[in-house]
Amino acid sequence: MKSAIVESPCECQAKLYAELDEERHALRGWARDSRGRERPAPATAMHAQNGRFDVGFLCPFCTRNTLRSFEAEALAFRESPAAIVASTQG
Numbered sequence: 614m615k616s617a618i619v620e621s622p623c624e625c626q627a628k629l630y631a632e633l634d635e636e637r638h639a640l641r642g643w644a645r646d647s648r649g650r651e652r653p654a655p656a657t658a659m660h661a662q663n664g665r666f667d668v669g670f671l672c673p674f675c676t677r678n679t680l681r682s683f684e685a686e687a688l689a690f691r692e693s694p695a696a697i698v699a700s701t702q703g
């Protein structure tokens with residue numbers, strides 16, 4: 614399975630990340646603060662059928678709900694890390 618990662622800064626200076634599948638559904642979300650601490654951050658993709666779509670993040674550091682727009686064409690899909698691990702073991 615291929616997935617793409619989008620990132621956007623939160624207003625609290627943490628960085629918000631979401632991994633999306635090829636239909637632009639959010640597989641997982643996480644956030645990293647300026648000290649490199651990483652925490653899960655619920656992410657939801659909206660209007661995923663449009664060329665431009667939104668991802669809502671719940672930042673675990675400041676608890677803001679942050680909505681960001683992304684261009685579907687800008688996504689870079691790669692084999693997901695799980696798939697890469699599976700192939701190197703085989």
Ligand SMILES: [Zn+2]
Pocket residue numbers: 623624625626627672673674675676677
């Ligand atoms: Zn934040």
